[in-house]
Amino acid sequence: GRLAARDGFSSRGLFDRRDGQTSGKCAEVSDYSCVERILRPPGVEDFGLPTVLRLLRDAAPEHRAVLGKLLDSAAGALEEAPRADGALPGGKLGFDVSKHPEVRGSEIAKRTIARLEQDVVDFRKMKELAKNLEVRGVQAFVNGGSPDAALKEVGNLVTMLQEVKAADSKFEAEAKAELISSANVVRREGRDAIAYLLLRKSGHEAALWFELIVGTLLSTKGAEDWRRVNPYVNEAQIESLFALVTVIMLRVNRIGHTNRALGECHTLLSLLNKVKKTGKADEKDYILVRQSAASLAGLVSTERVYSKNNESFDPRCLAFEFAWDMVLRKGQYELVEEFMRKMEIAPVPEVGEVMHA
Incomplete structure (x- = not known):
């Protein structure tokens, strides 16, 4: 009889399926509804993937950094600086239009003004609670000292x-190659395994690729989606490979964040070197240095906002950050969460319902 093809990328009905059907299905992700995954340090079990376990064990000390403070190892370059007089916002709107006729006669306008007033109050509270971090040496320079100390700290x-x-x-570089290799491994003998490998070699069965693996991380049926392509990986292997792709995404995303921090470092170094070269600094120089130093301190102290206890995380947020080379801010994450809560309370109507409304 003909060889039996499993669900794959392009069986195209050329081979009999084990269920008697003849039309294969493309490799695909069942859904993108997984809201939480847990990144635990690897255990001592041997899943038949020794290199994967070694990579995970080597990366284990970085789990806290990549899921918590991205650049925690560089936090020693920062210090908490005293707040300047008037640095905190006043907590009140800088204008009053409540008595304007267009406002008094509009409920929407009244609600908008009330929301703006509350936003200003919340912003002040947020600033009061936040630490005023700066790069070491900058405060001394702004107070009239030499830029040398700040230059040394930024250089370090x-x-x-x-x-x-x-x-x-x-x-x-190492982990991504190992991920693809291990995801497609077939550690069995026999006619079925040989047939599967031949079908894959000839292009009639799919091999797992990186983007699909990332997609299965977001799926509530990730293991099933995985085995639809490679039925010869077991549950334990899939979980260890899920952990590996998670760490890859976190660390690749951190590369982009580190590049932004390095860019701000070079901006700050340029400003400080300019002052050192001219031997004098005016108010504009101090303002530019403080702005650059504050921006750099913000980058170095950035934390992931969708991680709980530096262990569990929302894979959808991670995929978004990874795809767009960015780190979500707290306000952005909370806004999305608010949208999701409101959609659960009042679901978006179907197209037909809208048309008949």
Whole structure:
């Protein structure tokens, strides 16, 4: 009889399926509804994937950093600076239009004004609670000191960031190749396994690729989606490979974040070197240095907002950050969460319902 093809990329009905059907299905992700995954340090079990376990064990100390503070190892370059007088916002709107006729006669306008007033109050509270972080040495320079101390601290920070980036790049190169190789491994003998490998070699069965693996991470049926393409990986292997692709995505995303921090470092170094070269600084120089230093401190102290206890996380947020090379801010994440809550309370109507409304 003809060889039996499993669900794959392009069986195209050329081979009999084990269920008697003749039309294969493309490899696909069942859904994108997984809201939580857990990244645990690897255990001691041997899943038949020794290189994967080694990579995960080597990366384990970085789990806290990549799921919590991205650049925690560089946090020593920051210090908490005293707040300048008047640095906090006043907590009140800078205008009053409540008595305007267009406002008094409009309920929407009244609600808008009330929301703006509350936003200003919330913003002040947020600023009061937030630490006023700066790069070490900058405060002394702004107070009239030499830029040398700040230049040294920023130079040391550049070295630390370059080391983080190099380590992440090295991990990505090795781990990504191992992920694809291990995801497609077939550790069985017999006619079925040989037939499957021949079909894959001839292009009639799919091999797992990186984008599909990322997609299965977002699926509530990720293991099933995985085995639809490669039926010869077991549950334990899939879980360890899910952990590996998670760490790859986190560290690749951190490379982009580190690049942004390095860019801000070079901006700050340029400003400080300019002052050192001219031997004098005016108010504009101090303002530019403080702005750049504050931006750099914000990048170095950035935390992931969708991680709980540096262990569980929302894979959809991770995929978004990975795809767009960005790190979600707290306000962005909370806004999306608010939208989702409101959709659960009042679902979006079907197209037919809208047309008949």
